[in-house]
Every structure is written in structure tokens, then in C-alpha cells.
Amino acid sequence: MKTFEISNKAKNGRRKFKMVLHIIHPESCVVDNIGTEYNDNGITWLEKYVKQALPTISGMSLRVEFADETRTSILGHGLTEIKDGFPIFENATVVGTFDKGWIEDITDDTGTYKACVGSGTIDEMCYKAFVDSLEEDLKAGNAPYGSVEIYKVNGNPGIVYENISEGNGRIPKEYMYSGHALLGVVPADYKSRLLELNSKKGEIDMTDEELKSIITTTLASAMDKTTELNSKVAESENKIAELNQVIEEKDAKIVELNASVAEIKAALDELKAQHETYWAEREILEQELAKAKVKEKIGELNSALEKFTDEEKKCAEVEINSFNEDPLKGDVDAIVSKICTGIVMAEKEAAKVAELNSANNNIDDIFSEINSASVEELDSNIF
Numbered sequence: 001m002k003t004f005e006i007s008n009k010a011k012n013g014r015r016k017f018k019m020v021l022h023i024i025h026p027e028s029c030v031v032d033n034i035g036t037e038y039n040d041n042g043i044t045w046l047e048k049y050v051k052q053a054l055p056t057i058s059g060m061s062l063r064v065e066f067a068d069e070t071r072t073s074i075l076g077h078g079l080t081e082i083k084d085g086f087p088i089f090e091n092a093t094v095v096g097t098f099d100k101g102w103i104e105d106i107t108d109d110t111g112t113y114k115a116c117v118g119s120g121t122i123d124e125m126c127y128k129a130f131v132d133s134l135e136e137d138l139k140a141g142n143a144p145y146g147s148v149e150i151y152k153v154n155g156n157p158g159i160v161y162e163n164i165s166e167g168n169g170r171i172p173k174e175y176m177y178s179g180h181a182l183l184g185v186v187p188a189d190y191k192s193r194l195l196e197l198n199s200k201k202g203e204i205d206m207t208d209e210e211l212k213s214i215i216t217t218t219l220a221s222a223m224d225k226t227t228e229l230n231s232k233v234a235e236s237e238n239k240i241a242e243l244n245q246v247i248e249e250k251d252a253k254i255v256e257l258n259a260s261v262a263e264i265k266a267a268l269d270e271l272k273a274q275h276e277t278y279w280a281e282r283e284i285l286e287q288e289l290a291k292a293k294v295k296e297k298i299g300e301l302n303s304a305l306e307k308f309t310d311e312e313k314k315c316a317e318v319e320i321n322s323f324n325e326d327p328l329k330g331d332v333d334a335i336v337s338k339i340c341t342g343i344v345m346a347e348k349e350a351a352k353v354a355e356l357n358s359a360n361n362n363i364d365d366i367f368s369e370i371n372s373a374s375v376e377e378l379d380s381n382i383f
Helices: 047-057 128-139 208-305 310-325 332-382
Strands: 014-023 061-064 081-083 086-088 093-108 111-123 145-151 172-174 176-183 194-197
Touching (some): 014 093, 047 111, 047 176, 093 176, 310 332
Parallel strands (some): 061 176
Antiparallel strands (some): 014 111, 081 086, 145 176
């Protein structure tokens, strides 16, 4: 079934309609008696409770809040106040009545869903312009949205909910359908839309005289409208001439401004070219400066290392290699300091070795004398 359809029957100036009142959510979406699926008003509609309330749809009014005197554009519910818990819709106009309601599977471009559906009639004789507007919306594929209104069941202090009475996921349990509004604003339930509207005008019995009178009146009205229209056409032509003059003046001004824009653009292009040249020259200078600084640092290191032997330079071999990889980050003083430290340490080590060798020589001399004396003594004792 299309979202918005026209059926083929009309009777007595009353246009039959059929529309979705609201979507019905699956029982499986209820967790701990709170719905996890709900409309933008936070309501979760369950089939078992909707069935109980279906009889109250019969006789329910179809209402609109007209936005202007043409009675074609519509707004919201027309609510003016809530007095003692009773909503008052004094800005709403009753344009039709529901005959009955039922539950039906609806299929549209988004898929198939279960919905509460109602049908009834719109009084076309009183709201012809509005019905014509609905037909135009139909042709454009823009079925109007709707919003159902519910009220407490007699004897209850208010609408009875399954668990929570406020917040998202609340489930109406005991309630009655009190009205339905066609909306020109954002609805709480995007599935609530007009489904069908009769395409044929209602047939009304009348005599030839009555018909002749209607035709005569209509023609006279048409002539008056034609005279009025011709006058408005003349006024419009004068207005168009004035507007054309204004447009010509503005076109001349635009040509003048375009010339100024072209001059400004040329100046900007020249400035951009100069800017690019400047940055290119600067980049070259920075590269040359970097090369000069590298050369200077390398010369500084070579000059500092001239006074050291290759053996001494090995004390800072790692630092020297690192310096050669990136001279600008190198530290000549640190390299020289490490070489000097290495030399001092080498000299101290050499001094220790010399001292130890000297001590060893003295020990050999001492034991040599003792051994010599012993040999001589042994020799004398033997012989």
C-alpha cells in the first residue's frame, strides 16, 4: 500500500479518508515493563492495549489548525491550554469524523509495519480549498502527517500506564482515543500519515433552476474576477517595467564593479608572484647559510684536532663521527675536553705501569742477593 493513496468513491460532498493513527511496537521491545522502542513523544504502543481502545475511534474528530485565512496551510494541534488536566484545542477546526478503527499491516518504501488505522469522512463542502490542497499534496507525493490524541477513560484519574507514566518507553494501558490532528509540523510518529482520500467529488441532487442559478452566479463571479485580474495584470506590467529599469541600473553597476575586481585581482596576482619569489630566494639563502655554517664548524673542529695525534683522537672517536654526520649539532669543546681527559687518563695509567715495573725490578734484586749468598754458602759447606 502506498503511503498516500486516493480511493475512488465519494458521496454527498463528504470525502472519505483513511490514515495511520500510529505505529504499533513489537511486544519483544518491552524490557522490565518499559519499551525500548518508542515514538518521539516517548510512547510505546502495544497491540493488546490498542485493541481495547479501538472502539473509541468511532466518532473521534479529525482536526486541523489552519495557518491562514485561505484554510489550506496547517500547523499543529491547536492547543490553547490545559485546564484541570483537560486539554483545550480552541485554535483547532474539526474538518471531519472517524467512523472506525482497526489494526493493519502497512507496507511502504521502508518495509512492512503494524499500525493502528482509522477511516472516516471530511466535509468537503465546508473545506473545499483544504481538500483541494490535500489532493495537490497527493499528486506531489507529500501526504500530510498526523498526531493522535488520547485521554483518560471515565472513572480513572488519568491515563493508566503499564509501569512508568513519564519518560521514554511508557506504555498506555487504559485510555481512549479523543482526536487526531493533521500536522504541518514535525510529528512524533513519522508513520502517522494520510493513506487515502476520495478522488471524485460528491454528487449532489439539484433542479435545473438551481443548477442554472449556480452557473449564472459562477459566471458573474468569474467576470468580476477577470476584471480584477486584468487590473492586477496592468499593475504587474508597470511593476515589471520599473523592475527592469532597476535591473539595467544594477547591471551597469555590476559591470563597473567587475572592472574594479579585475584590477584588484591583477594586483593580488602580482603580489602573490612577488611573495613566491621572495620565499624562493629566502630558501636558497638559508641553504647557503647552512652550508657556510657546516663548513665553519668542520673547520673549527679540524683546527682544534691538529694538536692531537691519531691515537689521542681515538678517545673521542664516537663524538667525532657524530659531529661529522651533523656538524651543526656538534660540540667542538666537548670533543676536545674528552680527548684531553683521555690523554690525562692514559698518562696516569702509564705512570702506574712504570711504577709497578720499577717495584718489580727492586724485588728481583733483593732476592738475587739472597740467592747468591746462599749459593756461596752452600758451595763452601759442600767443599
